[in-house]
Amino acid sequence: MYRSPSPRASAAPLTGTVKSLRVLGIAALLLIGSTETLPFITTLHSEAPATAPGLLLLLLSQLGCLPSLMRPRPTRVVAPALLALQLLGVQWVLRHCGGYDPSSLLIPGYWFFPIVIVAMMTMSRRDYLGFTLLGSLALLVQMGSAVGPLDWVAASDMVWILTPVAGGLLFGDALLSVGAARDRSLHQQAHAQQVQREQELEASARREAARLLHDHVLHALHALAHSTERTRLQTVELCREAYRRMGPQTSPAGTTSVEEIVRADPAVRQAGAVIVGQSAPLPQGVAQTIADAVHEALNNVTRHARATQCSIEVLPLPGGVQVDVTDDGIGFDPAHLPNGRMGVGRSITQRMTDVGGEAVTTSAPGEGTRVSLRWPRHEVDIAASTWRLAPEGRARRALTRTAWPALATGIAMTALAGPRVDRPVVAMTSAGIALGIGVMAALLLRRRPLGPAGLATLLLTATAAWVVQLWVVPEPPPLDYLLWMAWGSSALVHLVVLSSRPAVGTVVVALWTTIQALGLVWRYGDPIWVWTLSSTITGGAGECAVTLAVIVVARRAAAQEAESAARIAHLRSVTAQLRMSSQLSCFWSQRVTQEALPLLKSVADGELDPAQDRVRERAIALDGVLRDELLLGPDQAPLLAQLAQTRSNGWELTSTLSPEDSRAALVGASHLLAVLGPPTHPGQPVTVSATGDVSRAVIIDAATEQRRRWRERLAVLGGTIESEPDFVRLDLGGTA
Structure with missing residues (x-):
């Protein structure tokens, strides 16, 4: 059984790598235990009871992997200890089997592989490679001393060890390469985003300064320019609020809900708005920004909509919020806004964009207006693509290498079988065709994905090769190793699984399992032989199923890591953006700081009467000048x-x-x-x-x-x- 990633040499495995290893280890234990380990222990214990202590050691070496796989990072001594148990168990079985030859049923390579997975979770890449090679060498020496001269049986025993281990190393390196590329891409993106944030921070702060100027100073100046005795108190309140918002700002901290800030906004009462719903607490700065966008939407309702009803609906979202401001006013055409209408574009849309949200305005003449504010903005499903941040070509090249051991095993076992099959020429021809098509498919996959026609060709070739190999092996087969020739056809299915979407891969694995099982029953009939030769299914459809499970988990984990990194970068960007609020005054012109703000403060403090002509004239002049500044820029x-x-x-x-x-x-x-x-x-x-x-x-x-x-x-x-x-x-x- 093979397929596994490994941690980097200098760091613990990524979260996605740990999840992939855990799924791989548990799936391998279940597959090997149900199809190989339990049948082997049951058969050998009944034939040679003296092997019971060795069988117990073998079972402990497998069961001991479970607690280690479930821990985030087991200790380094676990894998060597489990390997020692396996070596002792195999040696005991070989020495106390009496007249029964257990070598034809021993599967040391498959038993060793869950231990390799544990090593991958505890060691650096160099250490786990060394551990795997030394463990494989120990198993080769142990089995070689038991089976004697290098003949068909001895070669088959070596394949039981070398093929799973070689495939595991290649698959581990493939996932390691893809994970490392994804990790580098995440860091490169984070660095690029950091550079971009630094470049855009001043521009964003300028925009925020302009929005505050538009939303508060110009709104107060407009009210001051049209002030009367009836609106005196309302004008003074607007001037006081504008001066408060334009005064020295502090960096917002903590959390609060959007509706809590909105309820305290005087614009809600002026627009006659009704607030419905509530949301979870958000970062203070984000909640304030959304509330400011709501404030400007309500200003537009008051000044332009001529509405009789207005509502504010707060909808909680996973990790965010959506706020809808709706009115039944005269509406407008969003595509043809007057040049002086800056509230929608600058004070609503751009404000939400700067904190990672979005604003959508829906309106039409005579049909009212709906402004939808959403934070954070809707993200595209990252899991839709395989290892989204890893180079696709690198992933394909690395993953297709995992099929080479099985392809080589298929042709090698067919050649070594020689006269043991009924039709050796047919067997070699079939294995050669399967090898040729598999090599061509693997080479093509290194450059581009296979289309439906290519995948169908691989699956049909695998089925034909399996039928031929069942036909040429005698009935009943003298050795179950003869069916290892089927590894070549299973390697083609392995390529199909690696090249298709998870849903297609699932169907292919189920279909291939059915084909293999029906072929065994049709050819040999006796269920005992089907059970004994279950290694064929284990090494074919079973391995493809485990591969598929690991890839699915790795894709989802990669998507989660990418999304988590994006959220962290987004929150850092929002935090840096909001901290600039204490420095916004440096972006205002002298007319704002030396004329407009002193005028608003004098009115707010009662030093000037907003109904006086000279105050209104001064407000009209400043309103026009500051609007020009906002429209044309500095x-x-x-x-x-x-x-x-x-x-x-x-x-x-x-x-x-x-x-x-x-x-x-x-x-x-x-x-x-x-x-x-x-x-x-x-x-x-x-x-x-x-x-x-x-x-x-x-x-x-x-x-x-x-x-x-x-x-x-x-x-x-x-x-x-x-x-x-x-x-x-x-x-x-x-x-x-």
């Missing part, structure tokens, strides 16, 4: 200064400029604003926009003197003017 200082100057001159400015506009158009827009000069009266409307590399200004109620001055200035700059009775349109290329 890299457009000259244009921002010109926009602020235009507003301070008395123009009622509407800007649809954005960072997506070309640099030439933005430069042209700055020139156009400089051309405007003073308005004819305070509040004269002007709209600035950009199309391609051309900037445009549309002015309403333009006076004759303004039109003349603009025409002269644009003639110098290379622009054009279109004068209509109600408006004037100025166009200027970006190269001016």
Whole structure:
């Protein structure tokens, strides 16, 4: 019985490796015990009672593997102690068997393999390889001294030892190689994510600073600009809340639930929202971020939706939460948001993305709006691919090597059988065809997966080879070793299992078990022979079944390790992101820190009356300037200064400029604003926009003197003017 991974030389086995070893060991013990060990002990004890102490030692060497396999990391002395029990038991049986020859029933290679699994769980790769080679050599010497000259029987006994051990070493190295590649990939991904986090941390902090500015300062300034005697108290509360949120921040710690923070939000009362459901506690920073996104969604309901009903539904998820904010308002088309509507994209979607969540907005005109916030975002099923983080080519090359011992055994046993079979030429031809197809399939699998046609060819060839080998072996067979020729056909099935999905592999193993069992019954009929020759099924379909079980467990464990690593990296990223909240003030402009925040503090402290005209005018001016900053970003200082100057001159400015506009158009827009000069009266409307590399200004109620001055200035700059009775349109290329 073979198939096993091993731990790295410098570290304990990964969790997935331990699970694979444990499943492999238990499955091997059950398979070998039911088909080989118990029948052997029962038969030999009845024929030679003096072998009872040796049989007991053999049984203890097998049962002693169970507690070691169940422990996370057994001690290093367990495997050598179990091997000593096996060697003593085999030696006792060979010395006290009397006239009965037990060598034809001894299976030291299979008994040794569970012990090798224990060694793999306790030793480094170099140590377990050395232990396995020394143990195999001891068994070879022991069996060679018992069976005598090197003949067919002696060669068969050597195969009983060498084939399982060689296959086990190759399979162990294959899983070790795949696991090491997966481990390296996980570390490389973690390193790359760390570098990317460091690069994006400042940009993310800038976005958070902009979101706080939009959600709180601009919201308070908007309320302040439209404040009346009736809304005085509400405006003061908004200014106080905005200043509190924009003040010095501390790094959030601990856990809390989202609904606990949301219930304390004044925006819930303003929107008339009803909160339904509850969630498990989340990291404080994550819960606060989700609550901030809910806050902005409620602001949109209050300011834009015209809703009569609003609800907040909190749904617990495994390790996370989903919050749905729903209203029955006028709705909108998410694909055609006005340029000034930043709440959905920046304050909701981007905020959730930055902490590893997602936001989905569903709306249509006249049908209300639904904002779904989910943390963490939905992950793709990692277990859908084999060893997702291990190079696929490396995995295929490593795994296909495990079929070579069985392929070599099939042709070697057929050649050694010689005249003991009825039709030696037919037997060699069949074994040669099976070997050739198996070698070609193994070589092809090293480069690419086999398709359905290739897998079907392998299975049909294995069935044909099995039928031929049953046909050429005499009835009843003089030695059960003659059926070891079937290992060549079982190796083809082994390749099918390695190349297919687990569901297909399960069907193939069940089908191959049925084919082998029916073939034995059909050829020999006597159930006693079927029981005695059960080693054929053990070394064929049984090993394929164990291989399949180990691969399934390894895939799932690899998926769990990858998911665990991704979650750890995600939480580290969220923690680093949230710690930046104490440094956000460095990303705000002087207008925020020296003008907007002092204004909000004065209103919140009662030093200024929000209903005064001069306070409202100051709020209107700051609101426009800060919105320009949010829309255009910090890299457009000259244009921002010109926009602020235009507003301070008395123009009622509407800007649809954005960072997506070309640099030439933005430069042209700055020139156009400089051309405007003073308005004819305070509040004269002007709209600035950009199309391609051309900037445009549309002015309403333009006076004759303004039109003349603009025409002269644009003639110098290379622009054009279109004068209509109600408006004037100025166009200027970006190269001016």
